[in-house]
Amino acid sequence: MMLEALQQIQDRGALEMAHRVRGYCSEIFRYGIPSGRVMSDPCSDLGSVMRKRARVKHRSKVPITELPRFFAALNADTGSRLSHLALRWTILTMVRTQETRHAQWSEFEGLGGPKPLWRIPAARMKMQLEHLVPLPPQAVELLRELKELNVYGKFGNERFGQYLFPVIGNNDDTISSSRMLVLLRRLGVGDKATVHGFRSVASTILNESGRFNADWIEMQLAHVPQGVRSVYNAALYLDPRRKMMKWWADYLDDAERASKAIVIEEVAPKKKPVEALGWFQSSW
Structure with a gap:
């Protein structure tokens, strides 16, 4: 379910946003594990199957x-x-x-x-x-x-x-x-x-x-x-x-x-x- 939701974001071309959403959701799931609200973090292994982020291009600057x-x-x-x-x-x-x-x-x-x-x-x-x-x-x-x-x-x-x-x-x-x-x-x-x-x-x-x-x-x-x-x-x-x-x-x-x-x-x-x-x- 999480992978499908993230794929929809990726399909819009918003690769950076998809990775951010995965990170945010992962924090929420990890927060719920100690209290028993959830048993695991379903986002933890999704990074390997998601499309890679675009390489950050640093702006040239005056030395x-x-x-x-x-x-x-x-x-x-x-x-x-x-x-x-x-x-x-x-x-x-x-x-x-x-x-x-x-x-x-x-x-x-x-x-x-x-x-x-x-x-x-x-x-x-x-x-x-x-x-x-x-x-x-x-x-x-x-x-x-x-x-x-x-x-x-x-x-x-x-x-x-x-x-x-x-x-x-x-x-x-x-x-x-x-x-x-x-x-x-x-x-x-x-x-x-x-x-x-x-x-x-x-x-x-x-x-x-x-x-x-x-x-x-x-x-x-x-x-x-x-x-x-x-x-x-x-x-x-x-x-x-x-x-x-x-x-x-x-x-x-x-x-x-x-x-x-x-x-x-x-x-x-x-x-x-x-x-x-x-x-x-x-x-x-």
Whole structure:
């Protein structure tokens, strides 16, 4: 019976989900054995007859030692300031690209106080769970610059003004899914590095520093613990994560200061023909 149920999930192509469901059900059965509710775990031997999971592909990333060169190239780039800020924001807050692209001003709390916070609603998160991002002072500074650049908000255009990174002409009214990646490719730092790879860079640096609990790091990356007994609390470890995010922001500042010793020629994006409103969008 269990095998038939798992095969139905596999037939949809959801191999990873099928293995997770087997694991969850196995925990339930094992929990019931000591109390006599069940006599055995029927899931324990099913792994060998299930289809293998797809191999996890790790995203390419900028080498840690290349961070100063990355910042030197970023500061030498003469392209869109909005793209620069979106990439900086994504790296600083350790979020996924999609979470940056659709960030809204209404999601921020306490920006004028000692504990500024970004509350990302569950509907926008990969795991469909609310995520809290404690913001270091450097993130608040980026928000100030973004607010100043947001001409839509200044002139009362609620449709576009609600977003941190609005762009007219895109289907979802925000910067495109590839915009930061195009910028990263243009900078030429790292072999086929991806924006998502910066999350791995942050995880590696924070873990290897020896200063922070691994659970704080995983929570900051919005990685949900596995198992039916796992409990996800968006506010968990919020105070220590706030200190950790300040340390991470300072680490990035140090890398950027080190970039001043690196000379890179200005890099300009290839210009497309100017269309309607092209002059207006050029600074975005």
